[in-house]
Amino acid sequence: MRTRQKDSRRLKSIGDFFVGIEDAAAQVSPGTPPHSAPAKAEALQRKLHDKGKWPAKPSIGGWFGSGNWLNSNGEFRRAITRAGEAELLTRYEVQVSPPDLLITNYSMLEYMMLRPIERPIFDQTRAWLKACPDEKFLIVLDEAHLYRGAQGAEVGLLLRRLPDAGGEFAGRRARQCLHGRDCRRSPFWDSLAAWARGV
Incomplete structure (x- = not known):
């Protein structure tokens, strides 16, 4: 507060x-x-x-x-x-006027989804998506190749819960996984892209 x-x-x-x-x-x-x-x-x-x-x-x-x-x-x-x-420099600014681009990590995103004080961020984003039906809710995972094992499962489950927090986000998400070193096609990249489509 x-x-x-x-x-x-x-x-x-x-x-x-x-x-x-x-x-x-x-x-x-x-x-x-x-x-x-x-x-x-x-x-x-x-x-x-x-x-x-x-x-x-x-x-x-x-x-x-x-x-x-x-x-x-x-x-x-x-x-x-x-x-x-x-x-926006402060959390208060983000809560009052959610940004078009929010850069965070999965730990802070989880806190945002749990804390009532952060609810306006999701509420206002949901209202914006409802008012602008052609817009997408874009999730970018940087260094996606690092999300393996327990941490990868935690990130995956968090992203699956995100539509529940946002309501209108469901079916409006565009997903992109970014590999830190390169984006060349590989079996790993293909399996990661399939995982992202299913989130």
Whole structure:
């Protein structure tokens, strides 16, 4: 459950690092010396952005906000998804506005299916699938060749339970297994693809 105490503790590193860099970089002007702190911050921000390690938000400082975490109605006013933001950074953002693309692992997916607080993710996805009948629910298994034995059985059973959590997901799933090294045809690849079709 999200609280302002947890936010101030857990999101502190975002404020200290990303917001600090963004604020310093905003001080750069045409006459700023190249070795000044603002110029270095701007160079670091550009480098992180080029490497895909900068949050995909128009302004991380605007998202993080300042002052009270809650408004007068007790609703969160900081660290909430705003228009035009392509990346969700917190679990709360995902629960309130489920993303088009969710990257997770099988352990966290199982927790999501069990926890009532995560229910809105499945409910809103189900509503979206119902409203958009031509859309597919895509499941991608990266490094699928590693799912063997007990772990493979656990992942398989979890994926079979997913339609029960989503309801509308049944019959709307497209499946893709990705082999980490190559995707050449092989007996193993054929058997894995047959397994995926039956999930």
